[in-house]
Amino acid sequence: MKKLAVFRELSRREFIRVATLAAGAAAILPSVSGCGSDVGAELPTLGGAPDTPEGRAIAAFCDTVVPGKHRDPEGVVGAIDVGAPALFFDPELPALPYVGLLVLLLDAYANRAHQKPFVALVPAERDDALALAVAEVELLDFAVQLAKLAFYSSAPGASALGYPGANVGYVHDADFSYGRAMSAELTPDGNLD
Numbered sequence: 001m002k003k004l005a006v007f008r009e010l011s012r013r014e015f016i017r018v019a020t021l022a023a024g025a026a027a028i029l030p031s032v033s034g035c036g037s038d039v040g041a042e043l044p045t046l047g048g049a050p051d052t053p054e055g056r057a058i059a060a061f062c063d064t065v066v067p068g069k070h071r072d073p074e075g076v077v078g079a080i081d082v083g084a085p086a087l088f089f090d091p092e093l094p095a096l097p098y099v100g101l102l103v104l105l106l107d108a109y110a111n112r113a114h115q116k117p118f119v120a121l122v123p124a125e126r127d128d129a130l131a132l133a134v135a136e137v138e139l140l141d142f143a144v145q146l147a148k149l150a151f152y153s154s155a156p157g158a159s160a161l162g163y164p165g166a167n168v169g170y171v172h173d174a175d176f177s178y179g180r181a182m183s184a185e186l187t188p189d190g191n192l193d
Helices: 002-009 011-026 053-065 084-088 094-112 123-136 140-152 155-160
Strands: none
Touching: 053 084, 053 094, 053 123, 053 140, 084 094, 084 140, 094 123, 094 140, 123 140, 140 155
C-alpha cells in the first residue's frame, strides 16, 4: 500500500511520464509481461487485438470483464466476441499508449496473487487478480469501463441484454397507428358526443 501512495502523490504530468516509460519498457522487454506464444490458447479469438503478448493479455482482460460465449453455459456473446480488445489498439482512441502499462499492471497483480502472468491464469484466477488490481489501483477502473463500453455499445451486446435495437416506432402497431385518432373529441361540457 505504501508503494501505491507514491503514485497518488505524483502530478498528472509525472504519472504520464512514468506510464510512458513503463510502456516503453514493456515494448523493449517482452519477457517482462511473461507472455509465451502458447499462453492464452483457451481464448477462441483475440477479438481484433494483434497476436502479440499485449494483444493476448488485453483479450484475456476483456474476457475477464465480460466473459465470452466460449465460457457462458448459454453461449451468450462476450467482450472478445464483439471485438472489444480491438478498441484498446485503435490509434484514434487514447487507450493505445497505455496498453503496455495496463499489461504490466495486470501481470504484476497476477504474479502477486498466483505467481503467473495474467494470460496464463485460468478464468477464476484472472477474476481474483483483476479484482485485487482494481481495488488497489483505481485508475484501472477506466480500463474495465472501456471494455464494458465496447461490449454494451455493440449490437450483439445490446441484444444479449434484451435491447431490440433501433425500430420504426409505433407506425406498424394496429393499436397505436398514426393513421387513426387516438381519442374522441369532448363536448364543451366535458362529455363525449
